[in-house]
Every structure is written in structure tokens, then in C-alpha cells.
Amino acid sequence: MGCTASVQVLPYSTIKKTNSNQQPVNPDDNNLQQENQQSKDNNVNESKDNKVTEQERRQREQQKQQKKTTKKSRSSGTSEGGIRLAECSMSSNNPSLPQFIETCVEYIEAEGMNTEGIYRIPGNKAQVDLLQNKFQEDPNLDILSLEIQVNAVATVLKTFLKESEPLIPFSLHDELLEAAEKKNEEGVLQKLHPLNWEVLKYFITHLNRVSKQKENHNMDSRNLALCLWPTIIRIDFSSYDKMAQGTRIPPEIVQTLIDQYGFFFHGENEV
Amino acid sequence: METRKRAFLKVIILGDSGVGKTSLMNQYVNRRFSNEYKATIGADFLTRDVTVDNKLVTLQIWDTAGQERFASLGVAFYRGADCCVLVYDVTAPNTMDSLDAWRNEFLEQADPLHHDEFPFVVIGNKTDIQAKSEKNSVTQSWCSGKGNVSYFETSAKNGSRVEEAFQTVAQKALEQDTELTKEAYPSPIQLPQDNNKSHEGCSC
Numbered sequence: 001m002g003c004t005a006s007v008q009v010l011p012y013s014t015i016k017k018t019n020s021n022q023q024p025v026n027p028d029d030n031n032l033q034q035e036n037q038q039s040k041d042n043n044v045n046e047s048k049d050n051k052v053t054e055q056e057r058r059q060r061e062q063q064k065q066q067k068k069t070t071k072k073s074r075s076s077g078t079s080e081g082g083i084r085l086a087e088c089s090m091s092s093n094n095p096s097l098p099q100f101i102e103t104c105v106e107y108i109e110a111e112g113m114n115t116e117g118i119y120r121i122p123g124n125k126a127q128v129d130l131l132q133n134k135f136q137e138d139p140n141l142d143i144l145s146l147e148i149q150v151n152a153v154a155t156v157l158k159t160f161l162k163e164s165e166p167l168i169p170f171s172l173h174d175e176l177l178e179a180a181e182k183k184n185e186e187g188v189l190q191k192l193h194p195l196n197w198e199v200l201k202y203f204i205t206h207l208n209r210v211s212k213q214k215e216n217h218n219m220d221s222r223n224l225a226l227c228l229w230p231t232i233i234r235i236d237f238s239s240y241d242k243m244a245q246g247t248r249i250p251p252e253i254v255q256t257l258i259d260q261y262g263f264f265f266h267g268e269n270e271v
Numbered sequence: 272m273e274t275r276k277r278a279f280l281k282v283i284i285l286g287d288s289g290v291g292k293t294s295l296m297n298q299y300v301n302r303r304f305s306n307e308y309k310a311t312i313g314a315d316f317l318t319r320d321v322t323v324d325n326k327l328v329t330l331q332i333w334d335t336a337g338q339e340r341f342a343s344l345g346v347a348f349y350r351g352a353d354c355c356v357l358v359y360d361v362t363a364p365n366t367m368d369s370l371d372a373w374r375n376e377f378l379e380q381a382d383p384l385h386h387d388e389f390p391f392v393v394i395g396n397k398t399d400i401q402a403k404s405e406k407n408s409v410t411q412s413w414c415s416g417k418g419n420v421s422y423f424e425t426s427a428k429n430g431s432r433v434e435e436a437f438q439t440v441a442q443k444a445l446e447q448d449t450e451l452t453k454e455a456y457p458s459p460i461q462l463p464q465d466n467n468k469s470h471e472g473c474s475c
Contacts, residue, residue, distance in 0.1 A: 120310055121289045124365050125372075218308035226310040226336075227288070240314075240347040247313045 083164040085195050089139055096198035099139040104157040105206045107143045112150035114216045120227045123152025131156050158231050166234045167200045168192065173235060180253045186264060200232070201265040208261040225255035232257075278328040280444035281351050283381075285335060285373045286358035287366040291396040294427035295358060296334045299437045304428050311336040314348055321441045330441055349381035353444035353451075354390045356436075359410075361395040361403075361424060367410055374417070384454065390443035391420045394436055399426040419443070 088098035112118045122128075127148045134141050135156070143153060161167065168176065169192075176188045192200065207224050214220040219227075229251045237243035262268035284292045293311050297303050300317040316333045335348060349355075355377050359366040374391060383389040393414050395407055406424055414420040421443070423436035 117289045117308075121363075122287055122369075125368065223308065223310045226312055243313055251312065 083160075085165060085199060094198070094202070096195050097202055098199070100135055100160065101157065101199065101202065103135075103140060103143065104153050104160075105202070107153050108150055108157070109206065109209060111144075112154065112217070113210070113213045115150050116217050118150065118210065118217050118219055119154050119158070119224055120219060121151050123149055123155035127152035128155050128159070132159075158228070161203070161231045162234065165196075167196050167203070168233055169196070170234070170236075173233065176233070176253065177249050180249055180256075185253060185256065189264060201261075203232075204257050204261050205265060207258045211258055221255050221258040222251075224258060225251045229254040278326065278445055278448055280328055280330050280353045280441065280448055282330055282332045282354050282356060282440055282444055283335065283349055283352045283377065284333060284356045284358060285377060287360070287363075287369050287373075288336075290358045290360040290363070290366050291427045292358050293334050295356075295394065295396060295425065295433060296332050298427045298430055298433045300332065302430070304430075321438070323438075323441045323445050326445070328441060328445055330437070330444065346380050349377055352377075352381050352383075353447045354392065354440050355381075356392050356394060356440055358394045358396055360397050361407065362397050362401045367395070367407070367413075370410075370413060384451070387418045389419065390447050391417065392436060392440050392443065393420055393422045395422070395424040396427055398424050398431060399428045 085098060088100060091097045091099045091102040093102065108118065115121075131143070131146065131148055131152055134146065172188055172191060175191075176185060179185050179188045189197065189200075207221070207228070210217075210219060211221040211224055214223075232254055233250045235246060235250060237246055257264055260270055263270040284296060286292055288310070293309075294304060296317055297305070300319045311334060314333055314335045316331050318329055318331045320327055320329050322328075333348065333352075355374075357370050357373050359370060370393060377391075378386050378389065381389075393410060395410055403424075406422065411422055414422045421439050423432050423439070425432040425436050427433060
């Protein structure tokens with residue numbers, strides 16, 4: 001038996017986020033609203049105060065707070081916490097690769113290369129839940145036996161990568177964005193923990209293979225990068241303005257990684 | 272004389288990836304359809320002026336990337352919306368199942384004053400691929416069970432019913448906007464005309 005330890009991944013609910021360097025979304029922090037919109041909001045609040053009794057209001061606040069907490073605990077991409085890659089049971093082919101990731105990737109390459117919008121179109125929720133539960137029992141499982149759509153497998157993989165420790169730690173984000181301006185991402189990638197580097201290499205190499213079959217599924221490296229950059233470079237935007245400014249470079253970085261995977265991860269020349 | 276400023280209405284389009292949110296917006300605003308398969312980067316908006324009840328209003332239509340890519344930004348996106356459009360793909364039943372989740376997501380994040388009365392418009396898109404003589408009964412009953420929800424089946428590709436769908440969106444958005452304004456300013460306070468007031472001398 002290659003994998004005895006159960007994979008401590010998934011499902012969303014069991015994952016505890018531990019760190020607190022997360023910036024809460026501050027609704028006042030955005031300048032998105034037009035002036036009249038803002039005044040409308042104020043007015044809404046005023047009339048709310050008039051209409052709803054104090055008790056109702058408090059109840060609602062509480063519910064909202066609860067919702068926020070649950071949401072945060074399952075929301076993705078904003079915490080350095082989550083499952084540590086090193087804690088996953090590893091593939092027998094590659095001791096630096098979680099078995100779960102290999103199982104998903106192999107299935108997607110076998111079954112998903114003619115699926116339009118692979119990694120873009122989300123999987124059926126029920127199938128995603130089922131697969132997550134099954135993976136908890138056995139990271140080596142035979143997905144084919146479950147009759148699950150390949151989109152659901154892609155969604156499960158994406159979800160895992162968004163909720164585990166980030167492949168590229170937050171501490172390297174600024175450096176990576178700066179390096180990208182100078183077309184010098186390589187140096188930053190060298191600073192990754194070897195395990196993260198291995199997993200990133202495996203995943204990006206896979207995405208390159210996917211992109212080569214774009215005629216079959218419409219997902220060229222650009223589309224893959226657009227759909228997957230928030231999974232790979234998990235920037236936490238605290239406001240709309242920050243997002244509007246910050247969404248140009250990261251997809252370009254991911255697209256470059258996919259297109260130049262040989263250069264970045266396999267010691268080949270840039271093409 | 273037009274005393275009120277022209278209404279500026281904010282509309283949000285939500286739905287699973289690949290159902291045609293961007294294409295619908297482009298068809299409505301630019302009357303164009305592109306066969307290019309292109310994921311949406313984040314969120315962007317287009318505006319179009321439209322006449323509702325003889326009033327010229329400006330619709331600001333927000334297109335969003337599907338699949339919760341920017342879940343944490345919900346509040347900023349959704350706040351102040353006057354109508355929410357939920358899109359699914361009539362050829363992918365899966366995407367219809369997500370309507371509930373998108374509606375809940377919107378209500379939770381935008382937190383409008385009256386959840387049950389907030390206007391939604393559901394659009395089943397891609398009828399050019401799978402045209403049926405009758406509208407989807409499952410979707411119809413979902414809509415009628417949710418209060419203020421209208422339902423259209425459209426094709427962003429050939430433009431079928433896109434105009435009608437967004438006309439309803441504009442109508443509902445304007446009603447919502449008017450309703451909010453009314454609630455915010457219940458009735459004007461009438462100041463009595465004080466004719467007796469002396470304007471002579473200072474009041475000290």
C-alpha cells in the first residue's frame with residue numbers, strides 16, 4: 001500500500017483557517033459607488049432604522065455576523081492557513097506530489113481533453129461534494145467508477161488548491177509582481193519551498209498539456225490563466241479599486257508560466 | 272420640466288461560468304456577438320440609456336467573472352444594485368441548479384432592504400442551440416416561487432428576446448430605485464410660511 005495515511009484535505013468544512021493576517025473586507029473602503037449611489041445607501045440605512053425595530057435589527061446583525069463567519073471559514077484564497085501540502089499522502093511516483101492532485105490531473109488528462117471549458121465551467125455541486133467525500137476516504141480512488149463529470153473533478157482540484165496552503169506564499173506576491181514587470185519571474189520561483197515548487201511545476205506542466213489541445217476545448221493558455229490565476233496566485237483584494245488595478249499582471253504571470261513551462265520548470269530555453 | 276435627475280440604475284449579472292453573461296451584455300449594449308471563447312477577467316460594466324415609462328434612464332450593467340473567483344469582493348460589487356440578472360444555460364441543466372446559490376449569494380452580500388421583494392430577472396440563454404416551443408417549466412416554477420422574479424429565454428448569439436429581457440430589467444430597476452427613494456424620503460416636511468416674521472433689525 002503506497003498511501004496509508006488518509007489525506008487530510010477537504011471538505012471545506014473541516015478546514016480551519018488559523019492565521020489572522022487576513023484583511024477583512026471593508027465596505028467603506030471602496031470608491032466604486034457613484035455619488036448618488038452612496039447617498040442612496042445612506043438613505044437606505046436611515047429608513048432601515050426607522051422601520052425595523054431595534055430587536056429585529058440586532059437579530060439581523062447577528063445572523064449576518066454568523067453568515068460572515070461561516071462564509072469566511074469556507075471562503076477561499078485569503079488565508080495562509082489551510083491544509084499543508086506536506087501533510088498530504090504522497091504519490092508513489094513522486095514523493096513531492098500529493099496523491100490527490102495526481103489522481104485528479106491524470107483523470108482530467110484522460111477524460112477532459114474534449115470537454116469545452118475545462119477548468120472554466122464548474123462541476124455539478126452534488127458530484128463535487130460526493131467526490132470530496134470519496135477523496136477523504138481514499139486519495140487514490142478510481143474516479144471512473146463513480147461516473148463523475150470531468151468538470152466536477154476540475155472543480156474539486158481547484159477548490160483544494162484554493163484552500164490548502166497557497167502554492168505561492170503571500171510573502172512572495174509583491175516580489176513576483178515586481179519581477180513580472182521586468183520579465184524575471186524565475187528568480188522568485190526559486191525562492192519557493194521545494195515541495196511547493198514541485199507541485200507548481202507539476203500543475204503548470206499539466207496546464208501546458210491542456211492548453212495544447214485548445215482546439216478541442218477552447219481553453220488556450222490565456223483562458224486557463226484567467227480562470228486559474230486566483231487559484232495559483234491567491235491575492236486577497238480588500239476593495240474593488242485594488243482588484244481593478246491588481247488583475248492585470250497576475251493572469252499574465254500565470255499565462256507566461258504555462259506558455260514557458262519548459263523554461264521555468266524544466267531548464268529549457270525560453271520559446 | 273424634468274425636476275429629478277436622470278435615474279442611474281445599477282444592474283448585476285450573475286451566473287455560472289460559460290452561460291453567456293458577457294455575451295448577453297455585449298448583445299444588449301453593442302448589438303454584437305463574438306464567437307471567440309473568452310473567460311471574463313474580473314468585473315466590468317457597460318452602460319446603455321433606455322427609455323422606461325417615458326423616462327430616460329441609464330443602465331449600468333455589471334458583468335462578473337463566474338465561479339466565485341472574487342468571492343471576497345461581493346459587497347463592493349453588489350451594493351446599491353437596483354436589479355439582479357441571474358443567467359443560466361438552457362443546454363446545461365446544471366447551471367439552472369445554481370440559480371438558488373447565486374440568488375442567495377446576492378441577497379447575502381447586497382443585503383437589500385426587503386429580500387423577498389428585491390427584483391430579479393432570470394435569463395435562460397443559448398436558445399439558438401436548443402430551441403423549445405415552450406419555456407422551461409422547472410425554471411418557471413422556480414421563478415414564481417421566489418417573489419419578484421421574471422423569466423426570459425434568450426439567445427445572445429442571434430439576439431432573440433435580449434432586448435425584451437433587458438427592458439424588463441430596466442423597468443424593474445427603475446421601480447426598485449423609485450421605491451427606495453420613496454422609503455428614504457417618506458414625505459416632505461412642509462415648512463409653514465411665516466409671513467409675520469419681521470425682517471427689520473437684528474435678532475440680538
